[in-house]
Amino acid sequence: MAHLSLRNVGKTYAGGNQPAVCGINIEIADGEFIVLVGPSGCGKSTLLRMVAGLETTTDGEIRIGERVVNTLDPAERDIAMVFQNYALYPHMTVRDNMAYGLKNRGASKATITERVNEASRMLELGPYLDRKPRALSGGQRQRVAMGRAIVRQPAAFLFDEPLSNLDAKLRVSMRMEIRKLQKRLGTTSLYVTHDQLEAMTLADRLVVLNQGKIEQIGAPLEIYRKPASTFVASFIGAPAMSLLDAFIENGAITLEGHVLAQIGNMAGPVTLGLRAEDLRIAKEGLPMMVEHVEELGAQRIVHGTIGAQTLAVIDTGEAAVQGAVRVAIDPDRLHLFDTTTGQRIESKRQTARELAL
Amino acid sequence: MTDSPLRTTLPNGALLSRLRAWYSADTPNPAKRVQFDRPLTPWLFLLPQLAVVVIFFYWPSVQAVTSSFYIEDPFGFGSTFVGTENYTDALTSSQYASTAMFTAFFCVMVTGLSLGIGLLLAVKADKVIRGAATYKTLLISVYAIAPPVAGLIGMMFFDMHIGPLTDLAAFFGHDLRVGINYWDTAFALITISVWKQIPYNFIFFLSGLQSVPVSVREAALIDAQSGWRRFCDVTLPLLAPTAFFLLVINITYAMFDTFPIIDVVVKDKPANNPITLVYKVYLDGFKGNDIGGSSAQSVILMVVVAALTVLQFRFLERRVHYG
Ligand SMILES: Nc1ncnc2c1ncn2[C@@H]1O[C@H](COP(=O)(O)OP(=O)(O)OP(=O)(O)O)[C@@H](O)[C@H]1O
Ligand SMILES: [Mg+2]
Numbered sequence: 024m025a026h027l028s029l030r031n032v033g034k035t036y037a038g039g040n041q042p043a044v045c046g047i048n049i050e051i052a053d054g055e056f057i058v059l060v061g062p063s064g065c066g067k068s069t070l071l072r073m074v075a076g077l078e079t080t081t082d083g084e085i086r087i088g089e090r091v092v093n094t095l096d097p098a099e100r101d102i103a104m105v106f107q108n109y110a111l112y113p114h115m116t117v118r119d120n121m122a123y124g125l126k127n128r129g130a131s132k133a134t135i136t137e138r139v140n141e142a143s144r145m146l147e148l149g150p151y152l153d154r155k156p157r158a159l160s161g162g163q164r165q166r167v168a169m170g171r172a173i174v175r176q177p178a179a180f181l182f183d184e185p186l187s188n189l190d191a192k193l194r195v196s197m198r199m200e201i202r203k204l205q206k207r208l209g210t211t212s213l214y215v216t217h218d219q220l221e222a223m224t225l226a227d228r229l230v231v232l233n234q235g236k237i238e239q240i241g242a243p244l245e246i247y248r249k250p251a252s253t254f255v256a257s258f259i260g261a262p263a264m265s266l267l268d269a270f271i272e273n274g275a276i277t278l279e280g281h282v283l284a285q286i287g288n289m290a291g292p293v294t295l296g297l298r299a300e301d302l303r304i305a306k307e308g309l310p311m312m313v314e315h316v317e318e319l320g321a322q323r324i325v326h327g328t329i330g331a332q333t334l335a336v337i338d339t340g341e342a343a344v345q346g347a348v349r350v351a352i353d354p355d356r357l358h359l360f361d362t363t364t365g366q367r368i369e370s371k372r373q374t375a376r377e378l379a380l
Numbered sequence: 381m382t383d384s385p386l387r388t389t390l391p392n393g394a395l396l397s398r399l400r401a402w403y404s405a406d407t408p409n410p411a412k413r414v415q416f417d418r419p420l421t422p423w424l425f426l427l428p429q430l431a432v433v434v435i436f437f438y439w440p441s442v443q444a445v446t447s448s449f450y451i452e453d454p455f456g457f458g459s460t461f462v463g464t465e466n467y468t469d470a471l472t473s474s475q476y477a478s479t480a481m482f483t484a485f486f487c488v489m490v491t492g493l494s495l496g497i498g499l500l501l502a503v504k505a506d507k508v509i510r511g512a513a514t515y516k517t518l519l520i521s522v523y524a525i526a527p528p529v530a531g532l533i534g535m536m537f538f539d540m541h542i543g544p545l546t547d548l549a550a551f552f553g554h555d556l557r558v559g560i561n562y563w564d565t566a567f568a569l570i571t572i573s574v575w576k577q578i579p580y581n582f583i584f585f586l587s588g589l590q591s592v593p594v595s596v597r598e599a600a601l602i603d604a605q606s607g608w609r610r611f612c613d614v615t616l617p618l619l620a621p622t623a624f625f626l627l628v629i630n631i632t633y634a635m636f637d638t639f640p641i642i643d644v645v646v647k648d649k650p651a652n653n654p655i656t657l658v659y660k661v662y663l664d665g666f667k668g669n670d671i672g673g674s675s676a677q678s679v680i681l682m683v684v685v686a687a688l689t690v691l692q693f694r695f696l697e698r699r700v701h702y703g
Contacts, residue, residue: 127606
């Protein structure tokens with residue numbers, strides 16, 4: 024168990040003219056669960072594999088504990104990795120799969136047996152210890168891959184989308200299991216996913232990556248409540264935050280000609296972010312034309328337009344929603360972003376009252 | 381386990397799957413299965429293939445078995461039934477015994493060396509070329525050389541006047557006399573045969589290596605620091621089906637397909653040269669006109685090869701893991 028630190032870490036692939044990741048600074052405390060999240064191709068796997076030693080690090084410094092590991096072999100780094108396709112050794116039994124790493128590190132027979140037994144108890148793999156991976160279901164293989172990581176008792180666990188090959192239901196239960204296991208073992212973990220739900224539920228801290236750079240680091244709720252940019256805003260939260268073109272005039276923010284709230288001394292165009300769960304269908308408010316409705320059971324997502332701009336609203340009411348409706352907005356829950364840089368603007372609202380238009 | 385090695389090794393190979401894709405591009409949609417109205421029609425289509433098998437395989441085999449019980453008059457004036465005499469003659473002849481010994485030695489050397497070197501080259505090439513197709517094609521194209529041509533080229537290497545290998549041996553103080561000295565000839569035969577077979581083994585080993593999933597290799601990279609350990613514990617077992625298939629093929633090659641090479645090297649040379657059983661069958665039958673004796677030898681050979689193949693499948697295939 025150890026802390027992990029990435030200092031100014033970057034990677035340019037041979038032949039690539041642009042770095043796949045660059046300028047990454049993260050300090051990870053001992054026992055912390057960090058989730059790297061971002062869209063496909065943003066460099067999550069690259070970063071994780073650099074920590075594992077499967078890719079070379081072309082810039083910066085990676086430390087595991089007190090050691091700089093940049094030039095160490097993967098086997099020397101004291102990490103364990105869980106791969107997306109499990110990467111079990113197909114010719115070895117489950118027991119041997121788990122024992123192999125320990126055996127190569129010269130652990131005694133007694134230690135190996137003890138750790139394998141303990142891991143298989145934790146993961147309920149007992150009945151399968153003598154089977155080959157091909158005789159296991161996807162979920163069971165996933166557990167073996169976890170077991171292989173656990174028995175090593177490494178300084179850090181690295182996960183690269185370990186659940187993305189499982190069906191939705193299993194994914195949810197394995198997610199909770201991974202979290203419980205990690206809490207219990209207290210092993211520092213770095214977890215890659217592009218599933219924002221997984222990211223929110225697992226992480227102590229989230230790292231949102233975009234095109235090889237960190238967009239924001241923070242606790243899941245902090246990122247949800249205060250997304251640092253339009254990118255983060257549209258990536259975290261489902262349905263995605265609606266981003267609309269608005270205007271600030273005389274200290275008032277207006278959307279399609281409707282004044283929403285009084286805001287400090289700013290002026291000019293602004294990107295307005297509205298979360299569907301912060302909006303309500305109400306008697307009074309912004310006029311919206313309903314386009315279509317996604318029925319989810321407990322709630323429904325109402326997609327509509329205000330002027331030429333689209334907006335999603337979560338509705339929990341019973342009555343059918345169609346045609347022209349009105350949408351109430353909580354002025355405390357407005358997100359403002361710079362129209363050119365996409366960066367968050369902290370507004371100083373003067374009046375905190377729901378506007379009736 | 382029940383699959384034949386061919387069926388399980390081939391689909392893994394990158395090269396072979398490409399061949400397969402190329403092949404199946406020409407075949408019509410397999411979902412549209414052809415249905416024949418009359419039951420005879422399919423047999424009609426099979427006929428050419430069946431004819432080939434019968435005319436070139438079964439018929440000569442039956443002929444061989446029959447004539448092995450006769451002594452044929454060298455001038456073609458009929459034949460006499462002699463029972464198993466041809467067999468006892470062959471099996472008790474000291475010349476036959478020494479040829480059999482040499483064949484065994486030759487097989488072990490050729491199979492061992494060409495598998496070993498093929499594997500070594502494949503492992504080295506795999507490190508370099510992951511995915512570089514042109515490189516692979518270049519390395520593979522060597523296999524397109526026909527055996528007699530390989531024999532001729534090999535002979536040139538070992539030529540007493542212009543052969544570079546003869547010069548090399550001379551440099552180390554050895555007077556290499558292929559075709560005259562028994563062991564020098566054996567050395568040349570083995571060298572040329574191995575040289576000819578390496579590309580074949582190389583291709584299969586390489587495509588076998590490339591079908592080991594990258595992530596499994598990476599998992600091994602994390603689990604074991606020593607490259608040799610990873611090779612022995614992970615790569616080699618996953619290569620076992622390929623290796624088993626190649627073992628069968630290579631033994632057959634050493635026994636039979638080296639014929640043209642031996643022919644080129646020892647033809648028209650003094651008598652005391654190492655030859656394999658197959659070449660002896662040819663010498664006795666066609667040069668010595670002893671059809672009966674040579675037929676008996678070829679039947680013995682068939683039995684030995686059949687037994688060997690059965691043994692391999694029974695004892696080795698069980699140990700081979702088919703992922
Ligand atoms: N071996 C490589 N050589 C060159 N470029 C690469 C290589 N591997 C990845 N890249 C590039 O680096 C960038 C980041 O890739 P990476 O695999 O880290 O993305 P990712 O965030 O894991 O995406 P995903 O969610 O799809 O797995 C991509 O633009 C990709 O094209
Ligand atoms: Mg990835």
